[in-house]
Every structure is written in structure tokens, then in C-alpha cells.
Amino acid sequence: MCGIVGAVWEAGAKPVTMRELRAMTEALTHRGPDDGDVWIGETASGGGVALGHRRLSILDPTPCGRQPMTDEATGCRIAFNGEIYNYRELRKRHAGDRTFRTGTDTEVLLRLFGERGADCVDELRGMFGFAAFDPRSETLLIARDRLGQKPLFLRREPGRVLFASELKSLLQVDGAPREVDPAAVDRFLAYQYVPDPHCILRGYEKLPPGHRLRWRRGAVEIQRYWRPRYDAGTRDASPTEWLEETRETLSEAVRLRLRSDVPLGAFLSGGVDSTVICAVAQRILKEQGAGSLKTFSIGFAEKRYDESEHARVAAETLGTEHREFRVTPDALAALPRLAWHFDEPFGDSSAIPTLALSEHTREHVTVAISGDGGDELFCGYERYAAVRLAARLDRTGPFKSLLTANLWQKLPSGVEQKGFMRRAKRFVKELGNPPHERYLRWVGIFDRETRGGLYTPEFRVAMGDADAASDLLDAFEDCGCGEDSAEEQVRAATCADLPTYLAGDILTKVDRASMAVGLEARSPLLDHRVAELAAEMPQSIKVRGGSAKWPLKATAWSDDFARLPKGFLDRKKTGFGVPLGPWFRGELRPLLDRILLSDRALGRGWFRPEAVRRLIDDHAASRWDHSARLWCLLMLEVWCRVWIDGPTVPTAGPTTIEELM
Template sequence: MCGITGAAWTAGQPPLDIDILRRMTTALAHRGPDDNGYYRSTDSSNASGDLSAAQPPGAALGHRRLSIIDLGGGHQPLSNEDGTVWIAFNGEIYNYRELQTDLEKRGHQFRTSCDTEVIVHLYEEYGPDCVTHLRGMFAFAIWDDRKKQLLLARDRLGQKPLVYRHDPQRLLFGSELKSLLQVPGLPRDIDPIALNEYLTYQYVPAPRCMLAGFQKLPAGHLAIYHNGELNVRRYWKPGYDQGELHGAGLDFSKPENAPAQEIREQLRTVLTEAVRLRMRSDVPLGAFLSGGVDSTIIVGLMQQLSERPVQTFSIGFPVKAFDERAYAREAAEHLGTEHHDAIVTPDALKILPQLIWQYDEPFSDSSAIPTMYLSEMTRQNVTVSLSGDGGDELFAGYDRYKAVRIAEWFDGLPRPLQKMATLKLWQHFPASVRQKSRRRRLKRLLAALGEPRERRYLKWVSIFDDQRRAALLTDDFRAAVGEADAAAPLLRAYEECPNRDFVTRTTCADVLTYLPGDILNKVDIASMTYGLECRSPFLDHHVAEFAASLPIHAKLRGRQGKRILLETFGDLLPESIQSRPKMGFGVPLDHWFRHELKPMLQETLLDGSALNRGYFRPTAVEQLVKEHLDGQWDHSYRLWSLLCLELWQRMFVDASTIPANAPATTV
């Protein structure tokens, strides 16, 4: 697990300055505290060192390393035997031993025992198609000095990030945006469409970045830069046939109709293998354990594969509604792990500056805060931690999938009854101030029933839905957004899965949008802030492909999601955990804004510079703040989104330079 950065340029262009490359790499030091390295093709090809001479196309690679495998031999950037192929790699390849054995039979010779060198030889053997042989999480850059070509690639489900900027004669790339912003003179203009999407989703969906001209390489994509042209293409996607693009992919096109017992046996086999591969490590290893179904299953399989108690970690908060420690302890006792937990009192004033700096873009999933605290605690004991991420999306665990099913029943009613319900029923349902109250959720469900299915789902999950954004945005900013539809990222994802029931299509859409854009981004940044590698067995692409093939009744039955997980791994789950309600991993934002964060909220959002940026109507922002502070409405998620946006604007846009190191811990 590491940080990568660098550039490639066309013939006749000046090479990236070595001091700038060092600054770009230093900005990623938190991702790789153990080692750093640099490569420039100019340094090796121009023996005279005369950089004023006409230059061929070239590249520069920077790397920060978190040592996990082959602690002494994995220095990067790393090359093949003759120095014609160089790589900077972030991630883990779990099947590297098997790949190395095959490559050695083909005549390749290895100098190290690390997974990075395996990718280099795979590239020599298969070119860009090397990505289809990899089982793991990764983002990497390969410079082929013979072809004068740069290859960028990102793993199938988007566990590792990769951002880039393509200008006419140069390509910049890095694990995080702050690395690219170390290059002097780059414009930092807001992309209006990205801002509109951020207000909708609480993150900026790929491929956009909040800053115009920068992009994220989407999950399951690779990019080839040659002669100034950048060709981005997909190598893994849902619903394509076996063999196309040399892989199977997430096949949502047809459900598996095997007998239930056979499905359970296959699931147990494939997930156990995914856990076994992720336990390969030359450093101490443990697991997050919340006491939920997903993390308990992963820890249970780890314990069955381990000869000694697995180290497990959880945190809790003083507010009971946000404290899962009792469930985690029960799971740990049931499985026989060596459990560590702690209670923390989140200090938003202290952690906010670091949160804004680490996430590069406005990112307002407030569960990033406890994830950072958990990562910090876990890193004090181990360097690698397994998690249960992906279980909800792949196995229909979220409560909102039940709402989708209820809405499907509504869609089957005669049109007159549908019209009557949408016009009258929800309007007379009493409102609730609390954001997550059952009454408010029910009213939200009823209010959206008359809309098209895909847009109905977006309305349920939006922070600012269409109506609220229309009230918030200024006329000038709406004109800058133009005809762009904030629903477009979600609608495109739905189109990837056209032939299944709508609940399955919704889980597919979440796998392609919410999972990489929110969940995996949150975990990657929070864990790498403290140099902790986080591995997710549910996101093994073999597990994901198997989950995609299952019929919806295997996952969601009545009011119970994850049915196949409960039936397959019941021996690992205490009864209370099997039947417990799902608890979000969050913080008490509504309370904070009325108490500890009240001064910051008012001083930041109601400040003249914030109100006059031209994005939002000042009266609309003032109304949101007043309604929340007066207890008329819980706008905590919306206010958190606006607060994160304004603090990010001050740090990344208004500032004259972007620091290469984390800011002070007070605002």
C-alpha cells in the first residue's frame, strides 16, 4: 500500500523538474511512511545531463512506500532487468505467488519476492492486458521506455484511487489530488457540474473532480498515454460475456439457478479463499470488527484460517445510538479473537482541518470521522486490517433496498390508486424533525412514489434533491451548470444492468457509484492517513462476480437482507448479531451543530466571503442554519456538506499554494 505520482510528456517538452517531483511525492508521505523513490527517463537516457538539448518523450515516477510484502526488496519505482519498463504501484496483488510461478515457467527472472515485480513481468508478457490477470486492489503507472508510452490502471471495484490531468503536451497523475497541485501554475477553477453533483451525492462521482481539468480514472479502467494522446478504456464491467476483454466481469445479466445448498457451498468456498489470500502479509495483521454481519463473517473466516487469535478492533462513542462495542465484544468472544476497543469523544474542531486536507475534494460522508479514529487506533497495533466493506452493496444489506421493493409493489397497483396515493397520502402524514426517524423516512418514501424508479431512488439517497438544489443555487450558477443532469452518474449505472429486477439493478448501480465514490474512497483515505492498509475480501472480484449472479430472493427475503450470508455463515454469527438492526457508523452531527460546532457553523457559512461566492442564495443558506439551530428541522447532513465545501474552498482554492504536509490541527 503506497502513494504514486508523476508525469509523462511529449517530445521536445521539458522534463518534470526533480524538485517538483519530490514535492509531489512528499505530499503522499502519509500513504507510505517507510520509503520513497524517484525515476525520470531523462536521467537514464541523457547521460550528458544536458536538459537543454531536444528531449524525446519521457516520464517521471515518484513513490512512497508502506512496506507489507518483501520488506527489504520492494523499493520503488521498480524496473525489469534491462531498465526499459518502470512501475510505480499502489495496492496489493493477492495472487502474486501463483502469477510469479507461471511467469518463471515462461522464462522471466525475478530479483525480489514482491508483488510489484510480478506486474512488471506481466506487462512484458501481456502488455496492457496484464490487468486482467491481477487479483487485488491496485492503481499503478507503467512507463515503457521502448514505446515511449505510459499505462495507468485502476482495480475493478475502485479500492485504490488515481487522479490525473491531461494537458496538450503533458499528463500528470497521482494517488491524490494534492500531489498534482504541487505543480506550479495549474489552474484551480471549480467545475460547476461537479459541484452540482457533490451537493446531490455528498461526493464527486468519477470521472469528474471538483477542480475543472482534473479527472479520476474510473474503477475498472485503464488509460494509455502516447504521443500526447490519452486513450481511456474499460477492461471490466457488469454484464458482459465470458471471454470478452479477457475476463468475466460482474454478470448481472442472468441470475444463477443452482440449488440453494450448492450456492451456499460455492459462496463459502470463494469468500474463504478471498480471506485466505488477504491474510498474506510480512507485517502484523488484524481486522475491523463492528459486530455487524459483514465484519463478523470476515473475522470468523480469518480465525478459522489462523493458528492463533486474530487481533480485532472497534471503537465506540459516549452516545449510545452510535456505540457498537457491545456487539463487537460479543462477536469477539464468540469467535475467540484478541479484541481491542476504545471509546472516543470525537473532536470535530480538531479533526476537521486534517479531514479536509486528506480528502482533497469536498467529501461530506460524516462516517469518515469515526473511520479515521478507528484507523488511528488500529495502526497502533497492526499494519494491515481486513474489513467487511462491500457486503451491503453486493448482498442487499441496506434498508433502502427494502424501500425499493415496497415501491415496486406500489408500481404494480392500478394507475388510479397510484395517483390517489401520490397526491394525498404522503401530504397528510405528520413530519418529524429527526433526520433518521422512521416517520420521516416513511414520508420521504411516500413523497417520491410517483416519480420514475431511478429518479425516485436518487431522491431517497440525495443530500440536496432537485427541489432543494433549485432553492439553494443562484440563477448564475444554475446557468453555469446548464443542462447537465445531476442524476446522470446514477442513470448511467442503472443502464449497465438492464435485464434484472429493479432491486438487483439498484444494487448494481450502488456497486458502480456509491461504493467506489463514497465507501471505498472514505476507507482508503482514512486508513492511509495513518499508514494502515485496509483489505476487503468481499471486494475480491471473484466474490463480486458470484454475488452478481445470485437471484434477488437469495439476498433479500421479506424484511431481511443478506439472507444468503446468514444461511451460509450462521455458525460464525451469534444469534443477536443475526437479528440486530443495522446501525450506521456515524457521529451526532445534529447535536454538534447546536452545541460544539455552532460557532464554527455560523462564522463559516454566514461569513460574507462564503455567502458571496456566487454558488448559493445567501437567504437559502441562512434559512438552513436558522431552521437547524432553532430545532425546526434536522439539516445536519446538508450543513455538513456546505461546511466541508467552504473549508475545502479556503484550503485548496483560495490559498496561494497547497501545502505538501498536513495542516495544523486547529481551525
């Protein structure tokens, strides 16, 4: 696991200097603390190419694996971030009459690129962001893995393209602009992250998951090379056959991700996904005679957010070597650190415990497998049940009459954001809207009306005709699912979550938090063959007998799960959160005034002071739970103070919140 940077330019365009390249590379030292190197070369047509790399040594940690790596036979070079889990199989297939110099997956990928060019991505099973240059055709290939586990930021300028694993590297280039894009701010407040391909800074972009960029002598082409086939129709298979295929595919995905030349463990929360993954991994390690799996979890003083007891039960049942860390989430300490590591504003507060878990886990292992992706692929979120119910009510005449009469307004509301009555009222209120719009309102942070009331007239003008809902609409339409049935609408929602919520929120959170401490996180459920199987699977198999994620629960060996307490895997999902609500009514209440209502924040001219004050006061008085919205506003302002307000680009994050006052 590493970080990459670089650029390519045509003749006459501005080159990247060695000083700039080194600065870009050093900005990613946290991603690759073990080693680093840079290279700049000329193209035959008078242009140039630059590659930089920081390395976290996982496979073949010897100096032989140093990057950028060169294939002496072809002259091709590569800077690679990620893991190719099937590299051993590819090595055998493409060895030919040439030997390999290293035991790395990087050399296998480089060989494959030299043979197949841009089509090399078709054979890869893994997570990756890489740049490979072929001097024979003067072609640079930049590619991102299918589901977006590894990031890739881009800046396209006249005659050249710059790229990096993190935005902070691109800001090291001389004259790099730092102008906030108002449309991206709107998107951030809607989603709590900036969805791909957009970027918080104007003139920058993110390469979307499953896409590749090909540069050839100044011509740039971006292509999508993979999508899960949600429109492929369902196979005529029995539940037993679906289950057996799930078991085989997931077991292979876990087995591939247990390959490592450094200590390896797993995150274990006690939820369905992590428990299933740990059960499969433990069984495989025992079969290999490799000892017990090391598992890690964190516990909190707040019982509502503490799943450590469930993790402990799962670990004892599975027989893992378990470590539990008791932590007190410290938002004041985390705020500036999160703003620096995440590069863009990021409003998911579960980044705080994710960072804490990664930090403690890194003290014992270098690689950790996780259960990310199970909810999106196997229909685990409660909101999918809401999608199904709404689709059925869409076709119910009497219910449409109730909507027309606005009788939903007479329903009582609760204060808690996730309280039953508040969710029920919001559900009924949105039934009259198109599926993608109501889905965004259900999953979003600030709805369209609340955002509109927050903005100043000047900011609305600066936004132009930006429409945050268009990103989700595009994702829905790209799935190719119809809207004729409840099952199709659920399929569309799960499909749309992959390039939006999963890539933009969950995987961004895991990547930045783990790489902040030099920990590699691997997700077997995000193997593209698992994703393709889930895409084709009928909803009646994913949710069976009222139990969501049935194939996952039934995938692990029955002997392991028979010993778990009754109902252990069917309990209500807790999530991985922090007590924002009480924080903003207690210890963090003064911080909201000091930051959000400061002259510095309001001087940006984005938000109306009275609207911000109303959010704070309503939350403090328990009239409404605005905790998620206030956290987004707080993270946005802290991000501005870290990345925008200073005269120079920071090479390290501030250590205390007081430094940002």
C-alpha cells in the same frame, strides 16, 4: 500500500522537472512513510516519462522492493500502489526460466506487464492503482482496480498526461490551476462526494474503477476492462449450492488477504459483514496454526452510535484478541484534517470515527481487513427494500391515483432525518418518478429543488446544464438490468451503487482515513470473484426468509455462530456515524454562523444567505433535521479555505479550525 505520481509527454510538450516530481512524491509521504524514489527518462521519439513512489512496506520490506522498479530484461518500469493478493500464484505461472529478484508483488506485476501489456490487469486479484511504462512500444499504462479501492487522479494537457494517487500531488506542478468546477459542487451537494470521473477542480478527473488509460506516443485511450455481469441471468442452482459457492469464494478471498510480512489485524464492529469476515479469518488462522486474529473497534459515549458492546460479544464468541478504544469524536479537530487528506469535499461524517479507528489500529498493526462491500453486493441496505416495494406499487392502479391526488402531502412528517414518518412520506412522494431519480432522492443529501433554492442566479448560470442525476442514470443504464420486475429494479440499484456510492463514498473514506496514518485496509468482500458471484445471485438468495445478506450470515461456520445471542446478526443496522444533529444544536451551533454565514463564505457568490440561514435556523429549532446538509456545506467551505483561498498549495494540513477563520 503506497502512493504513486508521474507524467508522460510527447516531443515538444512541456516536461515535468525533477523538482516538480519530487514535490509531487513528497506530498504522499503519509501514504508511504517507509521509503520513496523518483525516476525520469526519455522516450525514443523525443518525449519523456516520469515516475515517483512512496512506499508502505508490506511484502518484502527490504530495500529490494524499492520503486519505481525496473525489469532489466525488458526495460519496463512501474510505480505501483496496492496489493496483488494472488501474486504467489502468478509468480509460479510466469516465472519461466527467469528468477525473481525480490519477494514483492510489484515485481510479479512488472513481469506480467512486460509479457501482456494492458491485458495484465485481467489476471490480477487485488486493489491497485499503477503506472507502467514499456520503452519498446513507448506505451504507458495507467490502471485502477475493478471496484475502485485505490484512487487515481488525472490531468490531461496538450501533449502530456499527469497522474497521482491523490489530487494534492497534481497541484504541486508549477502553474497547476485551482479553479472550482460549479457542476462538481452541485454533484457534491447531491451525493455528499464528487462521483467519478468528475473532480471538484476544473481540468482534473478521476480514472473510474475498472478502467485503464493507455498512452502511446501522445495518443490517449481510456477503456473499461471489467464490469460485474448483472445482466448475465441467474444459474439454476439450489440455495445450498449458492451457499457453498459463497463459502468457498469468500474463504479463498480472506485467505489471500491474510498474506503479510507485517502485523495484521481486522476491524470488528459487531455488524454482519465484519463479524463474518473475522469469523472466516479466525478459522483460517487457527487451521494454519498462526494464533488468534487481532481485532479492533471503537466505542462512543453516545449510545445511539455505539456498537462496541456488539463487537465485544462477537470477539468473545470468535475468540479473537480484541482491543476496544473509547473515543469522543472531535469535529473541530477533525474538520481541517479531513479537508486536507480527502483532497475533494467529502460529506460523509462517518469519516471522523473511521479516521479515529484507523489511527488507534495503526498503533498495533500495519494491515487491517474489513467488511466493506457486503451491503452493496448482498442487498443489505434498507433502501433496497424500498426499491422493491416501489417497483411493485408502480404497477398498482389505485396507488397511482393517490399520487395524482397528491394525498401524500397530508401525511404527517417527523423531524428526525431517519424517522419513520419522514422516510415514509419521502417514499410515497417519490413513487411517481423514474427509478433512478427517486433512488437519488432517497439516498441523496440535497434534492434538486433544495439545491436550486440554495444557489444564487449567478451560480446557476456558471453550472450550465449540469445534471447531477445523470451520473446515477448512467450507472443504472450501464448495468443492463431491465425494469420489468421488482427484482430487476433491485438488481439495478445494487449494481449502480458499486461505481457511485461504494467507490465514491465508502471506499474513498476508508482509503483516505487509513492511508492518512499509514494503515493498509483490505476488503475480502471486494474480491472481484466475490463481486461477480453476488452479481449473478438471485435476490431470493440474498434476501431469504426476510433476512438480508443471508449468504454471508450462513457462510461462516455454524459452530461459531451458534454461540452468538439469538438475533445478533438480524438486529437493525446502526451505521458508523456521529451525532451531527445534537452537535449542530449545541456545541457546533456557533461554528455554523462563523463559517457558513461569514463574509468569506458568502462572498464566493454560490449560495443565497437567506437559504443558508433558513437551514441553520430550522435545524437549531428542531423544525427539521438538516444535519447531513449542514455538514456538507461546512466541509465544502472548510475545503475551500484549505485548498483554494491560500496563495500557495498547502504541503500539510492546518492543525486547528482557528487557522481557517
